[in-house]
Amino acid sequence: MKHSVLAAAAIALAVSAFSAQAETLPGVRGVNHIGLTVPDMAQAESFFSDVLGCEKATSFGPFRDDTGTFMQDLLDVDPRAVVNQITLMRCGFGSNIELFSYDAPDQKNVRPRNSDVGGHHIAFYVDDINAAAAYLEEKGIRTLMGPFPVNEGPAAGQSIIYFFAPWGLQMEAISFPDGMAYEKDGGPVLWSNTSPAE
Template identity: 30%
Template sequence: MAVLGVLHVGLTVRDLDRSVDWYCQVLGLKEVHRQTGDNAYTRTLVGVTGAALRVAQLAMPGQGPVWPSSHTVELIEYTREPGGRVAPQPNDVGASHLAFVVDDIDDACKSVVSSGGVLRNPPALVTAGVNRGSRACYLHDPDGHTLELMEYGPERTAALREATP
């Protein structure tokens, strides 16, 4: 077996329309497709007997389709058989986060807070590792998903530009 690429990251949300608005308005993603899943295939795939869902696919700003996918983030609302809310801590096994690079972390944090997100920490200076000199923070979207924002420092920006063909 060979993994050929990342298809997308999926996040289950309470209200698809609200979440699409939040990810598009606050983080600048763009919606590229919507669909419903109310069929045997979907129920088999997700392993929830009576499930029906609404799905929105979101792409990064300024990015068109990149093989193998047209989108990076998939938001999923269960319209039938919704589950409960979970609130894992970052150190819980099974917890995850989705990280975004931003051009101005202070402005991004203000936008997150004013739009219903919750900061876990103010932007912290990265003092070790490959991202040294960058600033980063963890936050929660309105459904409680953990997101990370990072503003690269000059060294990381230069290294990535040099490594990009």
């Protein structure tokens, strides 16, 4: 009887673990890319390659549907929207960047702040935050206060500085070469300096 109760408990635990796994996106491996709509493709390509060191992989387009609803059905944009060009950029060991150039009848030019719903920024891990800040200043890139070291709490060990692309997209340089405080208690490591192939 004791063994059957233990076996039932083990089966229930296994089913529970399987159910938890089955509720996640099947086969997810990581973030493949971040898509950004930019006002000037040449400017954006230049910024990501010449300033941030990303490498252009490819460009393609345009895409449009002058009579049907393909653009609305596929991308949830105005049916007459046109994707003029898509450019894929490879950025170090992290996520790729997908740049979009759009024309659309209902296109808006709004840059949400971090405090707005839909606010966002892209963070680039750097080895030396002070060198990164000096480089951004030398390039004439607008930055905010920093580098700012975090000395308390679970994120202690990181230093950050926010900066902006020429068209206003907010970005961040972040570094925590000795890890962050939360890591001593376990949990996923947020950055590794080794490539996935190593």
